[in-house]
Each structure stands twice: as structure tokens, then as C-alpha cells.
Amino acid sequence: MSMRLEQLRSFEAVARLANFTRAAEELFVAQPSLSRQIGALEAELGTALFRRAPSGVTLTAAGEVLLPVARRMLGDARSAREQLDELAGLRRGRVRLGAPPTLCVSLVADVLAAYRVAHPGIELHITEGGSRSLVDALDEGALDLALVVTRGERAAAPSTELLPLLSEELVVVSAASTGEGKRGQQRDQVTLAQLATMPQVAFSRSYDLRVATDAAFAAAGLTPSIAVEGAEMDAVLRFVERGIGVAVVPAMVVIDRPGLRSTRLVRPQLSRTVNLARRTDVGPSAAAAAMQQLVFETVDRLAAPGTQLAERVTVASRAQR
Structure with a gap:
């Protein structure tokens, strides 16, 4: 068994607050990430730690046993960290x-x-x-x-x-609740030529990402169809979620964004380091x-x-x- 402090910290917060949403806010993490931490801990221990109900969550018998142990381990880790931080000058x-x-x-x-x-x-x-x-x-x-x-x-x-x-693929994102998936024509991958025919939400030309995608279209002799141009990152993602068009983004951007659907870009595959x-x-x-x-x-x-x-x-x- 190799319980991680991150998992124990998530478990203790949910147990104390009896609510996943409030625990995620306290820990400054997305709720899906917090749920994954708890799920991984339960899988490692081979037992459920919480009873989930519309009114909140309560500890199972196994959770009651683990809670004081987790608090002791977190307290020991905090104490060790404080002493090491003093030595390393990380208090300020x-x-x-x-x-x-x-x-x-x-x-x-x-x-x-x-x-x-x-x-x-x-x-x-x-x-x-x-x-x-x-x-x-x-x-x-x-x-x-x-x-x-x-x-x-x-x-x-x-x-x-x-x-x-790391080396990261660029992917095509679309609205999870509209577009191709809704029409039953969901694709596993999209070629650059197919992408050029789709209405796109394009980043500002100051973005490295925009420079890279423009270069790929130019090299292939393609002219993309632009629905909205000049947007910044947050605006691009919101526009895509509302079905205005698709966008090319790095794969990591799609994590914990249920409003977006990611499709692999191929022929050619684009990536960045x-x-x-x-x-x-x-x-x-x-x-x-x-x-x-x-x-x-x-x-x-x-x-x-x-x-x-x-x-x-x-x-x-x-x-x-």
C-alpha cells in the first residue's frame, strides 16, 4: 500500500466538510480531480470510504478508521515540511x-x-x-x-x-453537446484538410499556437474557414463550448473541461514541446x-x-x- 499525501489531504477535506464541492474549493483543485484522488485511494484500499447521497457524504466504517490515521500522517508531514522550509528559507x-x-x-x-x-x-x-x-x-x-x-x-x-x-499533441476541440456528436457523426480523428472546412475560432495572431496552425495550413496549400478571429484563450474555449466553431488547442487544455470534446488531429499530426x-x-x-x-x-x-x-x-x- 502506498497512500500519497495528496490523496490523504483530499480524503481529510471531504470528510471534514462532508461535501466534495467545498473540499475542492478549499484545496484549489477541480472537483473531477478531487473525485479521481478519492477514487484512486478507495481502489488502492479496496473499500469505499464515503457514502454518497444528495444531502452530502458520510464516512463508511473504513473511512472512520482511516480518518485519524490520515490526520496524524498529514500532521507529521506538515511538521516535517515546516522544519525543512525553515532550513530552506521557504517561509517567505x-x-x-x-x-x-x-x-x-x-x-x-x-x-x-x-x-x-x-x-x-x-x-x-x-x-x-x-x-x-x-x-x-x-x-x-x-x-x-x-x-x-x-x-x-x-x-x-x-x-x-x-x-x-514533454511533447504534447495539438487536438481539435468542439462543443461536447453540439455539432458532430449530436448528429451521430462523431469522428475519432480529423485531418488537416477536413479541419480547413470547419468553422474555426482562431486565436489572436500573437499566440505561438496561431502561428503554428497558420504555418501548417499554408504548407498544405489550405485556407481555413474562420468563424471568429482574434480571441484570447478563455474566450476561445467559451466560444467553442457554445458551438460557434472548433479550435486547435494543446491536449492538456481539455483536462477537466466537460463542455469540450477532443478529437485527434492527423495528416499531419501537430505537436509542440x-x-x-x-x-x-x-x-x-x-x-x-x-x-x-x-x-x-x-x-x-x-x-x-x-x-x-x-x-x-x-x-x-x-x-x-
Whole structure:
């Protein structure tokens, strides 16, 4: 048995609040993610921990036994973390992290939620921008770390380096409740030529993602059908959910978004590499080093075998880090 602290933290919050929604809000996680944590813990223990009813949840006999044990383990972990944080200087400080908008709504959100729980005394500053501008900001000392996207090219500046984290497919998203699925013509995959005939919600031309998709259409001699152009990330996803058109997004964006349906893009398949950019001329602060480690751990967890992303995300080897 190898219960993880993350699972125990989720279990304790649900048991204390008797409500999955309130527990998810307290832990700064999406409710589907919280439910998966509880489900994984119950599967590992081989027994149900909660009785679920419209009025809320109550502990089973097994849950009653586990609760005091979980609280002791979480208390011991907190005590150890506090002592280690004192040594590492993580009681106070800040981390300045840069990332493109497409990562801020996926990987970065998970990283920040976990970091905030582990190190609540650290100030977090986020800068959204294109990969090239983020690398420049890192080189100038305006950022401590950055998550940047590359497609074959290396965007590192003289005093920075890029550590590959993962290779991620670009997918076509449509409204889960409308469109092809509703007409009974649901596809498992879409070619670039087929995509060109579909009304699309296109990102602003400042997005790396828009540059990549425009280049793919141009290389294939195709002219896409644009329904709405110039939108930012949040607007694109909302427009798609309302059936205005489809959009090309990274696979990680679709996690925990029941209003969207993801379809594989083929012939050609498009992908991008997500990298962690860091300075080479100065060492990271303790807070930034902790953030870097948490980025690695989050990537490994999100794309672990058997997860929703396992087939569409390939994690870089540890040797590349």
C-alpha cells in the first residue's frame, strides 16, 4: 500500500466538510480531480470510504478508521515540511514564473495550486506572454523561471537553458453537446484538410499556437474557414463550448473541461514541446528550486500511464532534465 499525501489531504477535506464541492474549493483543485484522488485511494484500499447521497457524504466504517490515521500522517508531514522550509528559507519569498496563456490554463494552474498548499508563505507572480518574450524576460532577470514552447527551434538566450518537459499533441476541440456528436457523426480523428472546412475560432495572431496552425495550413496549400478571429484563450474555449466553431488547442487544455470534446488531429499530426527555461549564470533561490521540482512532479503525474493524457503527451526522460 502506498497512500500519497495528496490523496490523504483530499480524503481529510471531504470528510471534514462532508461535501466534495467545498473540499475542492478549499484545496484549489477541480472537483473531477478531487473525485479521481478519492477514487484512486478507495481502489488502492479496496473499500469505499464515503457514502454518497444528495444531502452530502458520510464516512463508511473504513473511512472512520482511516480518518485519524490520515490526520496524524498529514500532521507529521506538515511538521516535517515546516522544519525543512525553515532550513530552506521557504517561509517567505517569491517566485516569478512566466508562461504562455495555453499553459496557464492547464499545467501552470495545477503547479500553482500544489505550490500554494506546500508553501503558502511564498508570493507567486505570473507573467503571461509569448515564448520568445518570456525567454528574453528571464535573460534580463525579470523572471525566475519560465515555461516555454518550441517546435524544433531552440529559443534559449545566452544566459538561459531549456529543459524539455514533454511533447504534447495539438487536438481539435468542439462543443461536447453540439455539432458532430449530436448528429451521430462523431469522428475519432480529423485531418488537416477536413479541419480547413470547419468553422474555426482562431486565436489572436500573437499566440505561438496561431502561428503554428497558420504555418501548417499554408504548407498544405489550405485556407481555413474562420468563424471568429482574434480571441484570447478563455474566450476561445467559451466560444467553442457554445458551438460557434472548433479550435486547435494543446491536449492538456481539455483536462477537466466537460463542455469540450477532443478529437485527434492527423495528416499531419501537430505537436509542440513544453520546456522549463532557467538561468545558467545564477543559481535559483530556494523558492524557485522548489517550484522547479514541483513542475517536474506535476508533469510526471498528469501524463502518467493510464491517465487521460497518456496517449497524447510524451514526458521527456529524466536525463534531459
